[in-house]
Structures are given as C-alpha cells and as structure tokens.
Amino acid sequence: MFLSAAHIDVKLHQDYADFFIDEDNNLKGLIICDGIGEFKDSGIVARSVAELFIDKRMLKTENIILSKELNVLQKKGITGGTTFISLVTDLKNNKTNIQYLGNGGIIQCRGDFAVNANSGISYRYSDIMIPHISPEGALTKHISNHSGKQELKASEIELKLISEVGDILLLFSDGIGSLENNFILKDDEERYWRYENTVIQIILKGLDSLLNKNQDPESFEEELIMFNQDILKQLKSESRLEDDAALGILISPEVLHYYKSKING
Numbered sequence: 204m205f206l207s208a209a210h211i212d213v214k215l216h217q218d219y220a221d222f223f224i225d226e227d228n229n230l231k232g233l234i235i236c237d238g239i240g241e242f243k244d245s246g247i248v249a250r251s252v253a254e255l256f257i258d259k260r261m262l263k264t265e266n267i268i269l270s271k272e273l274n275v276l277q278k279k280g281i282t283g284g285t286t287f288i289s290l291v292t293d294l295k296n297n298k299t300n301i302q303y304l305g306n307g308g309i310i311q312c313r314g315d316f317a318v319n320a321n322s323g324i325s326y327r328y329s330d331i332m333i334p335h336i337s338p339e340g341a342l343t344k345h346i347s348n349h350s351g352k353q354e355l356k357a358s359e360i361e362l363k364l365i366s367e368v369g370d371i372l373l374l375f376s377d378g379i380g381s382l383e384n385n386f387i388l389k390d391d392e393e394r395y396w397r398y399e400n401t402v403i404q405i406i407l408k409g410l411d412s413l414l415n416k417n418q419d420p421e422s423f424e425e426e427l428i429m430f431n432q433d434i435l436k437q438l439k440s441e442s443r444l445e446d447d448a449a450l451g452i453l454i455s456p457e458v459l460h461y462y463k464s465k466i467n468g
Contacts, residue, residue, distance in 0.1 A: 204292050204364075204456070205420075207428040208233040210376075210449040211435040217246040217285075218376050218447035219253045225260075232262065232291040235449035237307060237376035239347060244283035251276060252285055252346060262291050264302050264357040268346065277348060284347025288332075288374045290453065299372075299453070301360040304344040306334035306381040307374070309360070310403065314369030314458035317411040326407035328373075331360060336383045369458030373406065378448030379438075402443055406450070409434050418463040420456060427452060 208220040217238025224231050234256045238245030255261045255270055267273065276283075286305020292298070301309060309332035316327050335344035335358070344354050364370035377384075380400040388396045413430050417423055431450055438444050 204231055204294060205424045205427050205454045206231050206233050206292075206452065207424070207431040208235060208449070208451040209428075209431040209435055210235070211439055211444070211447065213378065213439055213444045213447050215240055215246070215447055217249055218378060218449040219246075219249045220449040220451060221253050221257045222451070223257050223260075229295040230291060230293060232256070232289065233374070233451040233453070234287060234289040235307070235374055235376055235451050236285045236287045237305065237378070237447070237449060239284035239286070239342070239345060240446075242283040242347065244281045245285055246283070247281055248273075248276065248283035248346065249285040249287075252287055256289055262289070264289075264304065264355075268355050273346070282348055284345050284350070286335075286342065286345050286376075288376075288451070290372070290374060290451065292453065297363055297365070299362040299364060301362070301374075302357045303332060304335060304346060304355070304357050305342055306336050306383065307376045308332055308334075308380050308382060308403075309375075310373045311362075312371040312373075312407070313366045314371065314455075314461040316371065316407065326404055326411070328403070328407070330382050330385075332382065333358070334381050334383050336381070340383070364455050366455075366457065368461040369455045370453075371410070371455070371458060372451075372453040373403070374451035374453075376447070376449040378444055378446035379403070379406075379450060402438060405438065405443070406434055409437075410452075410454075414458065414462045415466065418459040418466070420459060423454075423459060427454065
C-alpha cells in the first residue's frame with residue numbers, strides 16, 4: 204500500500220495531517236485532523252491528536268480520548284477542539300480500518316476510475332463516509348472541551364481492498380469537501396441533480412496523470428507524497444480552498460499494475 208498525508212494553512216492554521224510506516228508490525232496509517240474554528244486553541248488540539256496517533260501509536264479513538272496528554276491540555280486551560288479521520292492498514296491480513304469523528308470525506312475509487320463509458324465526466328468514485336452533522340448543520344461528534352460520551356463515540360469502517368484493478372482511498376477535511384455540502388437540486392422537468400465537488404475532480408485528474416507517468420513501486424510512494432503537497436498548493440493558489448485543508452491518500456499496488464498493463468497494451 205502507498206500512503207501519504209498533507210495539510211495546508213489557508214485561514215486559521217488549525218488542520219494537521221501525517222502518516223506512519225511501521226515495517227516491524229506490517230502496519231501503515233494516516234490521520235487528518237480539522238481544528239474546530241470557533242475555539243482559539245484548536246490548532247494545538249488537532250496537532251496533539253495527530254501526534255498521539257502517529258508518535259504514540261494510539262490507533263484506537265478511545266485511547267486518544269482517555270490519554271493523559273489531552274487531559275493535561277484541558278488542565279492547562281487549552282480551549283480547543285478537532286474532528287479527525289484516521290486509517291490503519293494491516294498489510295499482512297489486507298485489512299483497512301477507518302475511524303472518524305465529525306465531517307469531511309472519505310471516497311473510494313477502483314483503479315479504473317478514469318474510464319467512464321456512461322458520461323463525459325471521467326472520474327468515478329463512491330462516498331463511504333456519513334458526516335456527523337445535524338440537520339441544522341452543526342457538528343454532532345468531535346473532541347473538545349464540550350464533548351460528552353455521545354460526541355466522542357467514533358464511527359468505524361472496515362475494508363478489504365480486493366478490487367482486481369486496485370483501490371484508491373481519499374480522506375479529507377471539510378476544507379476540501381463534505382457530503383452534506385453536495386446538495387441536491389430539482390429542475391423544471393422534475394429531474395434531480397447532485398452538486399459535484401470540483402476540488403475532488405481536480406485531485407482525481409492529478410492522480411490519473413501521476414499514475415500514467417509512474418508505475419514504479421520503488422519510487423511511487425515518494426512521488427505520491429510530493430503530489431499530495433503540490434496539489435494542495437495548487438488548489439490554494441487557484442483560490443479553490445476557502446479554509447485550511449488536509450488530504451490523505453491510499454493507493455493499492457494493484458492500481459499501479461492496472462495502469463502499467465493499460466499503457467503497455
């Protein structure tokens with residue numbers, strides 16, 4: 204599995220993202236944290252949660268919530284909060300575990316996502332995350348000074364990435380998008396249309412270009428890390444991000460095999 208995670212400051216400097224590779228235990232993981240803007244110290248909390256996951260290997264949400272480190276922050280009067288999405292892949296057993304609190308998004312693509320015979324729009328994907336948002340648009344789950352048991356109960360997704368053409372996962376903070384913002388419209392002919400996230404299409408177009416250019420497993424992960432950083436810089440420079448943004452990417456080796464076979468005919 205190839206992983207990367209990156210974040211970029213746009214507004215409040217409150218998002219954070221990172222990833223780890225644990226070869227001894229056949230694990231790879233990433234986390235993206237989105238600080239809650241209404242609290243002044245949310246950047247500190249977002250970074251702390253990410254560091255507990257990455258550095259302390261607290262891979263279960265409850266371990267982070269009960270950690271002495273977060274307790275110390277509260278005792279120091281740090282007023283902040285964060286949402287997060289974490290991913291851990293067990294390479295030995297080909298299992299991927301995702302946990303999340305709050306909103307943002309997780310999308311899954313097959314390796315042939317750029318081939319679509321039914322539409323002029325090339326890039327196909329499926330949303331696999333239901334954001335923790337009330338009908339009024341408020342966060343219902345998060346880590347903060349105001350969180351109770353209900354707000355701290357994370358959702359969990361277990362995946363086996365077994366597509367014959369490979370799998371791609373994108374995980375992102377709401378600075379990039381969140382399903383509740385993909386509103387539905389009805390036209391005069393009683394047809395229903397869902398808003399499409401332009402930023403996601405740009406990221407997928409960039410991934411398609413990267414995969415067409417490089418299918419070498421020896422160098423691909425390094426290029427994926429650079430791609431992640433560069434695409435966020437591009438989106439910021441084009442004024443497509445209105446808030447801080449974090450992006451995590453997982454690509455299975457079969458995706459590279461698919462692109463290599465496609466290019467070689």
